[in-house]
Amino acid sequence: MIDYEQLSATQAQQLLPQLCDVLQACVADGGSIGFIDATDRDVIARFWQDRIDSLARGNCDLLVARQQGVVVATVMVNNSGMPNGRHRAEISKLLVLPLARRQGIARQLMQQAELRAQAQGKTLLVLDTRSGDVASELYRSLGWQVAGSIPFYAESTEGVFEATTVMFKVLQ
Numbered sequence: 001m002i003d004y005e006q007l008s009a010t011q012a013q014q015l016l017p018q019l020c021d022v023l024q025a026c027v028a029d030g031g032s033i034g035f036i037d038a039t040d041r042d043v044i045a046r047f048w049q050d051r052i053d054s055l056a057r058g059n060c061d062l063l064v065a066r067q068q069g070v071v072v073a074t075v076m077v078n079n080s081g082m083p084n085g086r087h088r089a090e091i092s093k094l095l096v097l098p099l100a101r102r103q104g105i106a107r108q109l110m111q112q113a114e115l116r117a118q119a120q121g122k123t124l125l126v127l128d129t130r131s132g133d134v135a136s137e138l139y140r141s142l143g144w145q146v147a148g149s150i151p152f153y154a155e156s157t158e159g160v161f162e163a164t165t166v167m168f169k170v171l172q
C-alpha cells in the first residue's frame with residue numbers, strides 16, 4: 001500500500017537520507033532534474049537541506065509517497081517569492097523511484113499537490129520539464145497546457161544540452 005503525506009520541516013529533516021536516495025536514483029536513471037552527477041551525494045543533500053529550510057520558512061510544501069514507511073516519491077509546491085506572484089506556485093521535483101514507477105504514484109502526487117496549492121488560494125501553477133519526457137504526457141492528462149519550449153535549456157547526464165517545455169495550469 002502507498003501512503004501519501006505532506007511533510008513538516010521536522011519530518012522532512014528526519015527523512016533527509018531517504019529524500020536523497022530518491023533524487024540520487026532518479027539522476028542515476030537519467031532524469032533531467034537539475035543534477036548531472038548522481039554520485040555526488042553531498043550536492044544532493046545540500047539541495048534537500050536548502051528545500052527543508054525553505055519548508056520551515058513556509059515558502060513551499062513537500063509531499064511524499066511512502067511504501068512500508070520508505071519514501072518512494074516526492075513532489076514540491078514552491079510559492080512565488082514576489083508580492084505580485086502570491087497567486088502562483090511552481091511544481092518541482094516530481095520524482096518516483098525507478099522501481100516504483102507505472103503504478104500511478106506520480107499522478108496521485110500531482111493531484112494532491114494541485115489540491116494543496118488550491119487550498120492555499122493559488123490560481124496558477126507552472127513547471128518545466130525536459131521536452132519529450134514521459135512526464136509531459138502525465139501533465140497533459142491532468143489538464144496542463146504547453147506555454148512553449150526553450151532549446152539548449154539543461155545539460156543532460158550524457159552532456160547534451162536539451163530543450164525544456166514550459167507548462168502551466170490555471171486552477172478553477
Ligand SMILES: CC(C)(COP(=O)(O)OP(=O)(O)OC[C@H]1O[C@@H](n2cnc3c(N)ncnc32)[C@H](O)[C@@H]1OP(=O)(O)O)[C@@H](O)C(=O)NCCC(=O)NCCS
Binds near residue numbers: 134
Ligand atoms: C515522470 C515520472 C515522475 C512518472 O512517475 P510514475 O509514477 O511512473 O507515473 P504514473 O504511473 O503516475 O503515470 C502517469 C502517466 O505518465 C505517463 N508515463 C509515465 N511513465 C511512462 C512511461 N515509461 N512511458 C510512457 N508514459 C509514461 C503516462 O501518461 C501515465 O499515465 P497512464 O499510466 O495512464 O498511461 C517518473 O518516470 C520519474 O520520476 N521520472 C524521473 C524524474 C522526472 O523526470 N520527473 C519529472 C520532472 S518534470
